[in-house]
Amino acid sequence: MNAEQKLGFLINNRNLDTDLKRIAEKVRESERITFDEGVLLYEKGDLNYLGVLANYIREKRHGDKTYFNRNFHIEPTNVCVYDCKFCSYSRMIKQREEGWEMDVEGMMDIVRRYDDEPVTEVHITGGVVPKQNLEFYAEFFKKCKAHRPELHIKGLTPVEYYYIFKKAKLSHYEGLRYLQACGLDSMPGGGAEIFHSDVREKIAHDKCTAEQWLDIHEQAHKLGMHTNATMLYGHIEEFWHRIDHMDRLRQLQDRTGGFQTFIPLKFRNKDNQMSDVPEVSVVEDLRNYAVARIYLDNFDHVKAYWAMISRDTAQLSLAYGVDDIDGTLDDTTKIYSMAGAEEQNPAMSTKELVELIRNVGRHPIERDTLYNVVTDYKDVVFEEDKPAKYYALPVVN
Numbered sequence: 001m002n003a004e005q006k007l008g009f010l011i012n013n014r015n016l017d018t019d020l021k022r023i024a025e026k027v028r029e030s031e032r033i034t035f036d037e038g039v040l041l042y043e044k045g046d047l048n049y050l051g052v053l054a055n056y057i058r059e060k061r062h063g064d065k066t067y068f069n070r071n072f073h074i075e076p077t078n079v080c081v082y083d084c085k086f087c088s089y090s091r092m093i094k095q096r097e098e099g100w101e102m103d104v105e106g107m108m109d110i111v112r113r114y115d116d117e118p119v120t121e122v123h124i125t126g127g128v129v130p131k132q133n134l135e136f137y138a139e140f141f142k143k144c145k146a147h148r149p150e151l152h153i154k155g156l157t158p159v160e161y162y163y164i165f166k167k168a169k170l171s172h173y174e175g176l177r178y179l180q181a182c183g184l185d186s187m188p189g190g191g192a193e194i195f196h197s198d199v200r201e202k203i204a205h206d207k208c209t210a211e212q213w214l215d216i217h218e219q220a221h222k223l224g225m226h227t228n229a230t231m232l233y234g235h236i237e238e239f240w241h242r243i244d245h246m247d248r249l250r251q252l253q254d255r256t257g258g259f260q261t262f263i264p265l266k267f268r269n270k271d272n273q274m275s276d277v278p279e280v281s282v283v284e285d286l287r288n289y290a291v292a293r294i295y296l297d298n299f300d301h302v303k304a305y306w307a308m309i310s311r312d313t314a315q316l317s318l319a320y321g322v323d324d325i326d327g328t329l330d331d332t333t334k335i336y337s338m339a340g341a342e343e344q345n346p347a348m349s350t351k352e353l354v355e356l357i358r359n360v361g362r363h364p365i366e367r368d369t370l371y372n373v374v375t376d377y378k379d380v381v382f383e384e385d386k387p388a389k390y391y392a393l394p395v396v397n
């Protein structure tokens with residue numbers, strides 16, 4: 001049975017709850033579901049039901065195509081002026097001895113390590129410190145572009161921008177316009193956490209508010225930049241907080257169309273101030289991907305970040321609405337390993353990523369940050385005698 005037949009079969013099941021049947025019919029007719037219906041999906045939808053709906057939408061949009069990219073991260077600092085309770089990564093100013101703070105040359109050294117490698121994106125994210133201010137990032141973006149113009153800079157989040165623009169006395173629009181002129185191409189989805197103040201005040205009380213986060217993305221969209229959005233789920237929030245979060249994103253997307261990808265991020269509980277909060281199950285992860293795919297009808301892509309949820313769950317997620325699994329990473333990010341993710345040194349070669357996708361019957365496509373196709377791997381056979389670097393990124397010591 002294909003995805004459409006499965007949906008038809010489910011709708012014709014006489015035992016299906018009437019509310020769930022109505023939602024399934026809406027999905028078949030490509031009608032938007034309401035806030036209350038979103039909450040109901042979480043409350044009543046079992047894994048099979050949600051998977052059928054989400055996969056129907058996923059295959060209608062993308063067929064079997066599954067995207068990844070070749071990227072690396074730079075984490076300019078793990079010191080942070082903020083105090084997010086879920087963060088295992090940041091070292092407060094007073095714990096500086098355990099922290100690092102790079103200068104522009106240190107960041108350029110990382111960029112230069114990839115000079116002969118076919119990476120298309122550098123993803124920059126980390127803590128917030130006074131020294132890494134507007135001019136710091138302006139200088140880095142300019143140097144990076146001068147060195148390698150085609151490398152896409154996906155940099156920082158509203159958490160950093162709110163802090164540095166305020167210090168520089170610039171509006172969100174002015175600050176972003178300036179950094180865009182220096183070389184910034186797009187913005188990753190971090191810092192969103194859970195928007196609703198009931199939860200945000202408990203887990204991320206001192207960084208940018210939901211309104212500030214959304215406004216910075218809106219200004220970026222006005223400048224023609226594409227951005228992503230995340231949601232940190234599976235801790236103290238309730239289902240309706242997740243729908244509230246996605247609803248605010250859906251509304252902004254209706255206005256601007258600037259979001260590309262939604263990335264649910266599973267809360268990991270190692271070594272942070274919320275270690276007493278248990279992590280949710282893999283079933284809940286999959287249900288959550290599926291609800292996101294159903295609710296966010298105006299987002300093109302839903303991404304499972306394999307470094308955070310493990311390779312196995314990333315593979316499973318491809319049947320629950322996910323069409324993107326991020327990139328090679330090359331062991332350049334520590335955010336998740338420090339929070340207890342299975343991947344302690346996250347790096348995958350292109351060949352491994354392609355095989356991971358193929359092994360669950362999907363069609364691997366290497367994309368650039370803006371989803372232009374770089375290589376379609378449908379019929380590519382990996383040859384033993386091709387130099388490893390053709391497929392794989394080197395391990396950096």
Ligand code: V47
Nearest residue numbers: 086087188189190191228232265266267268305339
């Ligand atoms: O904003 C921090 C999250 C985010 C924990 O846009 C945690 O392509 C779980 O946003 N458990 C940063 N999550 C990472 C991020 C991201 C990752 C991959 C791709 C993209 C993209 C964006 O990491 C933070 C925060 O929400 N985070 N600590 C934790 N203990």
Ligand code: SF4
Nearest residue numbers: 080082084087090127
């Ligand atoms: Fe700082 Fe980000 Fe950690 Fe919050 S999540 S403490 S803003 S590094």
